[in-house]
Amino acid sequence: MSSATVTSHERQNRETFARVLRTLGWILVGIAVFCVYLFLYAPPIVTAVFSFNSSSVQTLPFAHATFGWYHALFNDPQMQTAIFYSLKVAFTVVFIGAVFGTGFALLIDRVAFRGKSVFQALLAGPLVTPGMVLGISLLVLFHSLAVSPGFLTIVVGHATFVTPLVTFIVLQRLRTADPTLEQASMDSGAGPLRTFWHVTLPGIRVALIAACLLGFTLSMDEITVTFFLAGIQGTLPVYVWGLLRFGFTPEVNAAFTIIGGGSLLLIIVATALLVGWNVRPSQRRERRRVAAVMQP
Amino acid sequence: MAAAAGHAVARQPIGERASSVARRTVLLLPALVWVFVLVLVPNIFLLLYSLWQNDLGTIVHTWNIENYRSLFGSSVFQILIKRTFLIAIASAGIATMIGYPLAFLVVRKFGRFKTTAALLILVPLWVSYLMRVFAWRIILGESGVLNGFLKSLGIISKPSGAFLYSTTTVIMTLTYVAIPYVFLASYTALERIPNHLYEASSDCGASPWRTFWSVVWPLTRPGAVVGFAIGFVLAFGDYVTPSLVGGLSGTMLGSIVLQEFGTADDWPLGAAIAITILATGLLFLALVSFFTRLEAQIE
Numbered sequence: 316m317s318s319a320t321v322t323s324h325e326r327q328n329r330e331t332f333a334r335v336l337r338t339l340g341w342i343l344v345g346i347a348v349f350c351v352y353l354f355l356y357a358p359p360i361v362t363a364v365f366s367f368n369s370s371s372v373q374t375l376p377f378a379h380a381t382f383g384w385y386h387a388l389f390n391d392p393q394m395q396t397a398i399f400y401s402l403k404v405a406f407t408v409v410f411i412g413a414v415f416g417t418g419f420a421l422l423i424d425r426v427a428f429r430g431k432s433v434f435q436a437l438l439a440g441p442l443v444t445p446g447m448v449l450g451i452s453l454l455v456l457f458h459s460l461a462v463s464p465g466f467l468t469i470v471v472g473h474a475t476f477v478t479p480l481v482t483f484i485v486l487q488r489l490r491t492a493d494p495t496l497e498q499a500s501m502d503s504g505a506g507p508l509r510t511f512w513h514v515t516l517p518g519i520r521v522a523l524i525a526a527c528l529l530g531f532t533l534s535m536d537e538i539t540v541t542f543f544l545a546g547i548q549g550t551l552p553v554y555v556w557g558l559l560r561f562g563f564t565p566e567v568n569a570a571f572t573i574i575g576g577g578s579l580l581l582i583i584v585a586t587a588l589l590v591g592w593n594v595r596p597s598q599r600r601e602r603r604r605v606a607a608v609m610q611p
Numbered sequence: 612m613a614a615a616a617g618h619a620v621a622r623q624p625i626g627e628r629a630s631s632v633a634r635r636t637v638l639l640l641p642a643l644v645w646v647f648v649l650v651l652v653p654n655i656f657l658l659l660y661s662l663w664q665n666d667l668g669t670i671v672h673t674w675n676i677e678n679y680r681s682l683f684g685s686s687v688f689q690i691l692i693k694r695t696f697l698i699a700i701a702s703a704g705i706a707t708m709i710g711y712p713l714a715f716l717v718v719r720k721f722g723r724f725k726t727t728a729a730l731l732i733l734v735p736l737w738v739s740y741l742m743r744v745f746a747w748r749i750i751l752g753e754s755g756v757l758n759g760f761l762k763s764l765g766i767i768s769k770p771s772g773a774f775l776y777s778t779t780t781v782i783m784t785l786t787y788v789a790i791p792y793v794f795l796a797s798y799t800a801l802e803r804i805p806n807h808l809y810e811a812s813s814d815c816g817a818s819p820w821r822t823f824w825s826v827v828w829p830l831t832r833p834g835a836v837v838g839f840a841i842g843f844v845l846a847f848g849d850y851v852t853p854s855l856v857g858g859l860s861g862t863m864l865g866s867i868v869l870q871e872f873g874t875a876d877d878w879p880l881g882a883a884i885a886i887t888i889l890a891t892g893l894l895f896l897a898l899v900s901f902f903t904r905l906e907a908q909i910e
Contacts, residue, residue: 344716348713348716351709351713351790352731352732354787354790355732355735355787355790355791356735357746357750358735358738358742358743358746358747358750358787359735359738359742359743359746361746361749361750361756362738362742362745362746362749365749415641415645418641418642419642419645422638422639422642426635426638426639428635428639434642434643434646437646437650437651438642438645438646438650440650441649441650443844444844444848444889444892445844445845445847445848445849445865445888445889445892446848447848447849447850447865447868447869447885447888448657448848448885448888448889449653451657451868451872451881451882451885452653452654452656452657452885453649453653454872455653455656455657455660455878455882456652456653456656459656471649474649475649475650478645532737535739536737536739536740536741538740538741538851539848539849539850539851543872552739552740552741555741556741556851559741559745559855567742567745571738571739571741571742574739575737575738575739575742578737578738579734579737581737582734582737586730
């Protein structure tokens with residue numbers, strides 16, 4: 316045997332070995348990625364599964380499947396009150412956030428004023444401060460003003476972080492919008508209000524809806540700020556927080572499963588909106604309108 | 612933007628221009644009131660409270676730094692602030708080490724499943740925070756899912772209480788909470804790198820490893836840092852996680868603020884701790900952003 320064939324043989328071996336090693340590496344990476352997804356989904360899945368477990372002790376082995384906790388949930392007046400209270404808070408907060416958030420976004424985008432960057436930084440402050448610090452800073456303020464904790468304090472607390480969220484999402488959209496459309500509208504004789512309603516608002520509609528859905532789920536879910544601002548009647552997370560410490564029942568799992576499912580539905584709707592399902596009909600309408608104008 | 616404002620002025624009839632200062636004031640007023648009342652004033656009040664004293668449940672309005680002095684003199688506080696800092700660094704760090712490579716893999720290797728894979732990472736963010744943390748108690752508890760699983764495999768003979776109520780559990784749970792944020796920040800940074808940068812680098816003879824460290828990482832490091840910083844701030848001021856899964860050895864600064872505003876009823880001291888948390892967080896963020904300034908930019 317010549318030495319040349321040996322080396323080629325060796326090289327081939329080495330290449331095969333390297334390929335096997337690389338495949339093995341990718342398999343390991345794949346397993347690692349799978350583990351991360353498993354890690355992320357274990358808690359929600361466990362909660363959903365245990366909401367159907369008939370035993371009131373959260374343990375394996377699984378007893379038998381039941382809808383009992385959902386039934387109990389719908390017959391628990393305290394839980395119901397908390398859920399409706401949370402919904403009321405969330406709707407109010409989203410309304411305030413949408414109005415002020417859009418206003419502030421327009422202000423930042425359209426009006427030149429000194430200290431704009433300071434204003435933006437301060438507005439965004441509550442989004443990045445730890446929830447606990449935000450909660451107690453508002454608590455001491457309300458306490459000093461002799462405002463007793465309740466609906467108002469919770470709504471204000473949530474509005475401090477939902478509003479900048481709406482502002483920055485809408486601002487992102489405004490920055491990429493075409494300013495000539497509004498100018499054209501004004502030149503055609505439409506007033507500022509009409510221009511806003513017919514040109515500006517449709518332009519930011521999708522971003523605004525997405526921001527509102529996001530703000531809604533944030534408000535429904537908020538605990539760290541709300542804990543300090545709630546009065547006798549707490550929102551759902553505050554009520555559940557009390558239950559978790561004294562007297563937990565799997566009803567909580569059922570409530571969270573329903574809310575998690577509801578949030579998921581909202582997110583799917585928001586994504587669908589952003590992808591553009593509802594842009595098309597209006598575009599089609601627009602084209603028809605343009606065609607009608609052009610024809611005579 | 613200045614141009615847009617210029618148009619706005621030019622569009623107005625001449626008669627109205629005189630009133631534009633008044634109009635501007637009316638436009639700006641709600642914004643100023645908002646940040647003043649809801650952002651500035653609460654924080655000023657918090658600072659004032661931390662300088663006042665608590666005397667048997669009533670607040671004495673004398674100004675001094677007695678709260679801070681007693682805090683930093685107390686060994687319990689020193690242990691807690693050190694532990695809180697380490698827990699926050701560890702959980703944000705681990706989350707970055709998981710979230711960033713994951714974002715890289717999703718962007719580079721998942722092809723047309725990229726968006727779906729990214730959305731799937733973010734979905735758990737919309738599941739209630741409280742529930743996500745509490746579920747770990749169901750999983751790790753003495754009669755929990757993990758113990759049941761290990762027992763049925765025969766790995767352990769009797770349920771272990773070691774999984775829950777420890778510093779490790781707190782770090783793991785906070786890592787869990789931080790991963791989607793780190794992923795999102797890294798993903799948006801990585802997605803902006805055009806494919807031709809990878810191709811150019813490999814055409815110049817760089818190995819994938821070299822391409823990553825010389826091209827990709829310098830361009831996306833700020834994204835990873837933003838994710839890390841979000842994770843750090845979330846963990847540093849948290850009280851839900853330590854009180855649900857931490858037990859005694861997992862107590863953090865947030866837990867005692869809760870105490871001071873609850874059963875201990877010493878608001879000035881609680882305010883002082885909160886100010887310490889806020890200051891530490893801000894200082895840390897300033898340091899991090901100072902040392903990781905962007906070196907290069909995608910044009």
